Amino acid sequence: MKFFDRLLLENRAWAAGMKTADPEIFERLHEGQAPSALWIGCCDSRVPAEQICNAKPGELFIHRNIANLVHEDDPNAASVLEYAIQALKVDHIIVCGHRGCGGIQAAVTGGDALAALPNVDRHLDQVKQLVAERGAELERFTRLGDKVDHIVELNVIAQVERLAGMPVVQESWEARRAPTLHGWVYDLATGELDDVYRQDPGGEAGEWAESGWRRRLAG
Numbered sequence: 220m221k222f223f224d225r226l227l228l229e230n231r232a233w234a235a236g237m238k239t240a241d242p243e244i245f246e247r248l249h250e251g252q253a254p255s256a257l258w259i260g261c262c263d264s265r266v267p268a269e270q271i272c273n274a275k276p277g278e279l280f281i282h283r284n285i286a287n288l289v290h291e292d293d294p295n296a297a298s299v300l301e302y303a304i305q306a307l308k309v310d311h312i313i314v315c316g317h318r319g320c321g322g323i324q325a326a327v328t329g330g331d332a333l334a335a336l337p338n339v340d341r342h343l344d345q346v347k348q349l350v351a352e353r354g355a356e357l358e359r360f361t362r363l364g365d366k367v368d369h370i371v372e373l374n375v376i377a378q379v380e381r382l383a384g385m386p387v388v389q390e391s392w393e394a395r396r397a398p399t400l401h402g403w404v405y406d407l408a409t410g411e412l413d414d415v416y417r418q419d420p421g422g423e424a425g426e427w428a429e430s431g432w433r434r435r436l437a438g
């Protein structure tokens with residue numbers, strides 16, 4: 220069977236299974252959405268947002284781009300953010316990076332990897348900037364994978380901090396003390412999510428927590 224035929228067939232099986240478990244589910248979803256969280260994740264095919272946290276349809280409003288980046292000058296990300304905060308009034312924004320991120324690795328190694336991919340190269344400008352600013356910290360790691368995973372965490376924290384400084388977020392904090400901002404990292408090697416950073420509405424600075432990867436590395 221061809222790949223796309225399998226997907227269509229699996230869709231029918233999925234829809235039937237969902238209706239068996241919850242007969243009114245699609246009628247309810249058809250009425251509208253009220254997701255609790257905006258998820259900003261990487262495009263990577265190995266990090267399927269809903270599946271890794273068993274979220275149901277209607278629970279997560281999702282934006283994905285290479286290396287889970289937020290930028291005011293990106294009309295796609297900015298429109299998703301505006302809609303999630305102002306129209307859907309989400310209570311949480313989760314920025315989810317992942318270990319072994321190809322986008323982050325390209326920014327860490329630089330050079331030829333991005334030469335033939337000018338749009339990806341431009342998109343990753345802010346990660347390259349982060350690598351330039353924090354490059355000295357990478358010297359303590361010998362493996363490329365660990366250097367990448369270190370930047371993966373710093374990048375998630377940087378995105379949460381960037382969100383915290385955006386007018387659309389600050390105005391929402393003023394008006395309704397939400398959303399709370401979360402920085403998570405998904406570990407491809409274990410299938411587990413680590414909660415590495417949190418910024419409460421209006422709080423001074425975010426709270427950092429040690430990830431499983433960092434604990435294992437230290438330990």
Ligand SMILES: [Zn+2]
Nearest residue numbers: 261263320321
């Ligand atoms: Zn990635």
